[in-house]
Amino acid sequence: MSITVELFGIPRQRAGIAKTQAEGARLDEVLLDLARRFPRLAEACIANGRLQSGYLANLNGQRFVSDPSTALAAGDSLLILSADAGG
Amino acid sequence: MPSHHPGPPGYHGCYLRIDVGKQCAERVGLAEVELRKFLGGSGLGVHLMLREGSHQVDPLSPEAPLAFVFSPLVGSPLTTSAKFAVVSRSPLTERINDSLASSHFAIAGKRAGCDAIVLVGRADTPSILIIDEGQIRIEAAGELWGLSCRDAETQLRARLGNEYQIATIGPAGERLVRYATISHDGRHAGRGGSGAVLGSKHIKAIAVRGSQRARLAEPAQLVALAKQLSDKSFGPATAKYRELGTAANLLVFNRLGALPTRNFQQGTFKAAEALSPEQMTQTRAKTRASCAACTIGCEHIYGFRGGDNQPGVRMEYENLFALGPLCGISDPDVVLGASRVCDELGLDTISAGGTIAFAMECVERGLLDAPWLKFGDGNALHRALHEVGRREGLGALMAEGSRRMAKSIGSDALTFAPQVKGLEMPGYEPRALQTMALGFAVGTRGADHNRSGAYEVDFSERVDRRQPGLEAAGMAVETEDKAALMDSLILCKFLRGVFTDFLAEAAEMLNLVTGWDTTPDELRATARRIVTAKKHFNILCGWQPAEDTLPERFLNHPLPDDPTATLTPERLQGLVAAYNTARGWSSEGWPTRGQIAELG
């Protein structure tokens, strides 16, 4: 199943793109797919199917998610961003 | 000057109290117990305001005290510690104001042999204050009066020599704009109008030099700890600040519908991408800078497209949002130019953008007769800033801030003036980030993102940011306590991500500097005391529970571009009561007698 991944800030810098499609029915599967395709993103932000500390995932602009088994549905957008929203 | 006890390590044990009218100074002792209770920076600043009776006088009167407060960590090898707090009663809010700035002024000020400099009085004519090793003299400002912050600093340094560190006001401070800043080396103690307080004393600039270092209790161990902290500061927790700066918030906030746009009429801005640092980095030259003694370097300085011989402009999220989407501006060069104008005039960008955006909406609604002042019009934004900085035309009204302006306009203007307690809101749409809405409502200096980090709760799985439960209140308290400690120790908040156990690590730093045996529990209690002291100050100024709310726009109207982002008055009131209870105050927000007595 393909979902949309939107990247912001450092994740966008590392991946070199703002948006992509990724395969997976769960959060960890999508992150593993991203890690495989974007090694620099993986190095900075992803470890063992989880986001490293300092980064957050948000589903459809609605809720933040971290449980690797979080189910994703076709048409979902997964946002990956820096955790620190201070400014 | 009378002698005083030298104070514990990390301190000088006194503040320098200067009457700029009488042109005299005295060293006033600070007991170790006071220092341990309030640390430095914001905490010691509010203590000094209470001690000096600042609440009893108009903030722009000659008697009003204005404090530049250093901290135990200033001058230590710890990264990001070269900071100072400027504390007074705010001319904008009439409540406590503590604004922080960075760099060499903090180090030089402390080396003048004091833990704070408190100014009272008013010079007869525009003047500069020179503090040389704790000895003072007042000189005529002469041709410096009227200059921009940067030009005044450059010319005064050329006159006095490079060993002096200089803080100045711009034309806005001279004209008592209620959100004028105090600037040092391009950085500003920005919020709440401390520049107007200095201007009311007829002081254009303070130049300070000194060589008196406070001793450190355990210098060797402190150097080792500082090295570890610096190493951590190069890691992933600060990557966002190093590589993109705070401006990286823009696209995230826009995607989450939390980017205040057109005076908070929307939470998204169509042209956000063009203003983002991700985009701007590709289209224009950029350099990086950092405050003194900082290993992070979050300052990203952008050049103008196509050159422009002018120096670049520091771009932070707050000036980007306030002078961009909030005013409907989508051209990065206009926003950069407006930021530079604010820097030169010495204007708080958030209050300037907030007040002008409010005026733009007033024009749209037919409440103000200024057809030139339109959302999205870059020339109008620049004209408005210049008028504010010089109090010319409509600027005379806008210089008062959005709350006073709304009261003067009448009708329903106050319902959409973007402020709490008179302080214009920073770039966090409170209907989309409702724990932050609570942080704004209860903030002792008004709507504020530096004294409350409640947005961190919204950016987590712990709450539903559009519908937080009452448990969010306790989490908001935690973020406020952490901010109170960081602002008093002082450490830069952009370092906060590197700590695994902040209270324990902060206690270790403080103990190595001072020789104390502070524990995490003591620091937690210290943070709560500092927040209560600010609340107590506000109560003495006339605070009432009804102040702890948001303008009606945010309470009775959903966000038009996200109807699920609706904050009801009942939810906000419930959160405020839960917050007060979590602080150990009455549910309305009154501290107990015991809590007040403990401040003494």
Ligand code: SF4
């Ligand atoms: S992180 Fe930025 S604001 Fe903080 S001390 Fe360093 S340069 Fe200054």
